[in-house]
Structures are given as C-alpha cells and as structure tokens.
C-alpha cells in the first residue's frame with residue numbers, strides 16, 4: 001500500500017471497502033508516466049545503445065517501457081541516431097502517425113544538432129528539432145544507457161506536471 | 175478508374191462461388207518495407223513485388239543514412255578522421271579503426287610496436303565477438319526467439335566493460351591510433367578477459383543448445399536463401415557470407431596483416447550457403463576468436479604501446495594505397511590518395527555490407543516474405559556501412 005500514501009486523495013473507509021476521491025489529472029498522469037511504450041526506431045550508432053538499454057543489464061521494462069514496432073502503438077519516440085535530409089521526411093511522418101500525446105527524445109549528438117557531422121557534411125540534418133518538436137535532449141556520442149534512463153525520469157516528471165486542460169493545445173503544429 | 179466493386183454473393187460463400195463471381199483475383203502487388211522496420215536493422219528500404227506470400231522481385235533503396243564520410247575525410251587530417259571510422263561500422267568500431275590505421279601506416283611507412291600489435295588483435299577479436307553477438311541477438315529476434323537476444327546482450331555487456339576499462343567508451347572506441355594504440359590496458363584487464371573467455375565458451379554452447387538443433391530454427395533457416403559460390407564471388411560478397419558458401423576467404427589468412435600470422439586458428443566454412451550455414455560460420459567464429467585472444471594474451475610482449483616520435487600533424491608522402499582487413503562483416507578497406515598534404519586528397523571506403531546486401535535479391539526471389547527477414551538477418555548488413 002505504499003502508493004496510496006502518496007495519492008493526493010481523500011479516503012473514506014466504509015465497511016467492506018472505501019471511497020477514494022482524487023484528482024483525475026493525477027491518476028491519468030501517473031499511469032501514463034509509468035507505462036511509456038517507445039517506438040523501436042533505430043537510425044544509427046545510438047540505436048545500439050538504445051537496444052542495450054532495453055536488453056538484459058539495463059532493462060527498460062523496469063520503467064514500464066516496452067518497445068513497439070509501430071508508431072500507432074507508441075507514446076514515445078527515441079530519435080536515436082543521425083537523421084539525414086532524406087530520412088527527415090520519414091521521421092516527420094512517423095511522428096505524425098503517433099497518437100496524442102506523444103513525446104520525442106533527441107538521443108545523441110546527431111539528433112540534437114548534427115553531432116560529429118556538423119561540419120563539412122552536406123547530407124545530415126543539423127538537429128531533429130528543425131523537423132519535429134523535441135521534449136528531451138540527451139547529449140553524448142553515443143549517450144550511455146544511464147543517461148537515457150535519466151532522460152526517461154525527466155520525462156516522467158514532465159508528464160506528471162501535465163494538466164488535462166493542456167491536452168487540447170495542438171502540439172502537432174510544427 | 176474502374177475499381178472492383180463489392181457485389182453480393184449469389185448463394186453460399188464458397189471458393190467455387192467466389193471464383194465464379196470473379197471475387198477471387200490474382201495479381202502482383204508492391205509492398206514497401208522500411209525505412210522504419212524493426213527487421214531492416216536500420217534504415218534500409220525494400221520495395222517488394224509480391225505474388226501472394228511469394229516474392230517475385232525486390233529492390234533495395236539505400237541512402238537514408240548517407241553521412242558523407244568520404245567527403246569529411248578530405249577535410250580532416252589523418253588523425254582527426256579516426257573518430258569517424260568508428261561510426262562507419264558502429265557494431266565493430268575497433269576493426270574500422272584498425273583498417274584506417276593500417277592504411278595510413280602503410281602509406282607513411284610507420285612501424286608499430288609489437289605490444290600495440292598484440293593489443294590491437296585482442297581488441298579487434300573481442301569486438302568481433304561483440305559484433306557477432308549483436309547479429310545473433312537481432313537475427314533471432316527477427317525469427318521470433320527473444321531469449322537469445324537477452325543472452326547475447328548479457329555477454330556483450332561484459333565485453334563492453336572490458337573496453338570501457340581500457341578506453342572509457344562503450345561503443346565508439348577510438349582506441350587504435352595511427353602508430354599504435356591510445357593507451358595500455360589496465361592491470362585488471364587480463365584477468366577479467368581470461369575469465370570472460372572461459373565463461374563465454376560455455377555460453378556459446380548454450381546458444382547452440384537453444385538454436386542449432388531447434389526444429390523451428392532449422393525450419394526457418396535450413397535450405398533457405400542459398401547463395402551459390404559463383405554468385406557470391408560475382409557480387410563481391412565477403413566475410414561470413416562468402417564463407418558460408420564453402421569458400422575459405424579470410425583476409426587474416428590469405429593476406430595476413432598485423433600479427434595474425436603468429437596465431438593458430440581455423441577459418442570455419444559452411445557447406446551450401448544457406449542461412450543456417452552462415453549462422454554456423456559465425457557461431458564457430460566465436461570459438462576461433464576466443465582461441466586467438468587467449469594466444470594473444472599468452473604472448474603479450476612488454477614494451478611501448480605507441481610509436482614515439484610521430485609528428486603531431488602527419489604528412490605522408492604523395493601516393494596512393496589500399497589496405498584491407500577482415501572486419502566481422504567481411505572485407506573492409508581504405509583506399510587513400512595523398513598528395514603530400516596533411517589531409518588526404520581522396521578516401522574511398524570499401525565496406526563488406528555493400529557487397530553482402532547485393533546478395534539479398536538473388537537469394538530471396540521466389541521465397542516467402544518471412545524468409546526474407548531470415549536471409550537479411552543472416553547477411554548481417556549494417557546500413558551505415560552501405561551508405562557511408
């Protein structure tokens with residue numbers, strides 16, 4: 001019963017059960033934050049670290065994060081790797097296919113701002129935020145799985161602060 | 175446009191009835207697979223021409239990960255380009271580093287200290303194991319087996335720990351430098367490495383117990399995607415892909431570089447070049463790599479790890495050079511044209527995956543779409559190597 005103590009709720013005990021009065025925002029945010037399904041979308045080197053984060057040692061399942069192959073089922077997209085101009089249209093399309101509310105991680109230097117391919121390179125997009133909105137930036141080349149997890153914790157914090165009334169804002173307008 | 179319309183059936187719905195009503199049609203259709211698809215290992219896009227479940231034709235479209243690395247090479251000094259070689263084949267960064275280092279050393283006639291050569295061999299072979307582990311994990315995941323994926327990544331983490339204690343990185347190592355290696359191994363390395371080899375031998379047997387004789391796995395891999403040797407040679411396949419087709423082509427043996435001629439190891443080859451043979455070749459390579467690492471650890475000489483008195487900015491003499499090594503995916507080579515400047519005039523990168531990817535079309539035509547996934551997994555293509 002650890003969790004019930006943290007609920008901002010009014011609890012009344014009745015014989016054979018009880019009544020809990022709590023905020024809808026809290027319940028929804030709590031459940032959304034602890035079951036973030038991410039889209040398995042590997043672009044380059046960083047994707048290997050994303051896989052490592054999902055595999056045996058780091059085990060993303062502890063966060064309730066399970067990978068899905070389809071954007072329709074995902075809440076969260078890790079843009080893990082170098083996005084070229086050719087690929088950027090597809091990334092945007094994938095983002096638009098995700099159901100609201102959706103979140104985006106820019107994982108690695110490449111997705112943040114072009115990374116090692118910033119100079120002298122004609123084909124790489126200098127930062128994924130030129131195409132889609134980004135919630136969390138994770139620097140590193142590649143970032144360690146620990147930093148990825150730190151990012152996930154930050155995202156959970158962010159989700160827990162959301163209000164239902166904000167959902168109506170059109171996030172998809174880039 | 176005249177579209178087929180829904181018409182109510184006359185009578186009961188049976189196959190005969192459907193044929194009579196011309197509701198059952200046969201026609202070829204196109205399927206777009208990728209660039210976002212979990213089993214294309216990155217950003218490969220395939221256009222498949224299907225007839226029912228069967229593939230009639232297939233065209234790979236590449237270039238979704240073209241990072242203009244060859245162009246970048248023209249704007250960097252020889253040492254500055256080293257980190258980019260990590261990112262050409264990120265599953266096996268050490269061999270990429272080694273290929274660049276040997277090419278530049280050949281161009282500038284730089285001798286490498288013996289200890290550095292041995293350390294290079296140890297690191298490259300460890301990386302070969304790590305890279306084959308990623309292949310094992312992803313391929314079995316594509317075939318629907320989740321357990322080997324978790325097992326493979328568990329062992330891979332140990333190798334990454336070894337790399338991390340040596341050079342501080344988990345994926346892009348930048349450890350092998352021109353004229354030697356970046357730094358010596360820490361004292362704990364040898365003990366941990368030997369323990370790993372001992373443990374890993376047992377683990378390979380575990381993988382085999384799960385997969386090799388598993389009837390489902392056999393059904394998915396045996397006699398699927400047969401690559402005849404002539405075709406493999408014509409298409410420029412190399413590495414385990416060509417060795418699976420019963421041909422012992424391994425640069426470590428046919429053109430020994432570094433100190434590979436001092437070690438005793440075999441080149442595993444397959445019998446008829448199907449998916450299962452390519453799988454067995456890689457499994458056997460796990461064991462051979464263990465053997466090489468043990469011999470290298472035993473014979474590790476004392477001494478420097480980097481050639482002293484190298485100029486900070488290297489200016490190799492004008493000329494051109496091609497040097498190749500055996501990377502986990504096959505033959506990897508760099509062709510450098512130098513005009514005596516501190517930057518190369520032109521760099522061409524020969525990677526194994528490009529040749530191996532070409533084998534996908536001839537091997538998978540006529541098979542089912544599920545077999546395509548198995549074949550693609552067994553070729554172990556990695557896209558940044560194809561697009562560069």
Ligand code: SF4
Nearest residue numbers: 045081108109110141
């Ligand atoms: S940030 Fe570094 S590791 Fe990640 S995709 Fe870019 S080059 Fe690769």
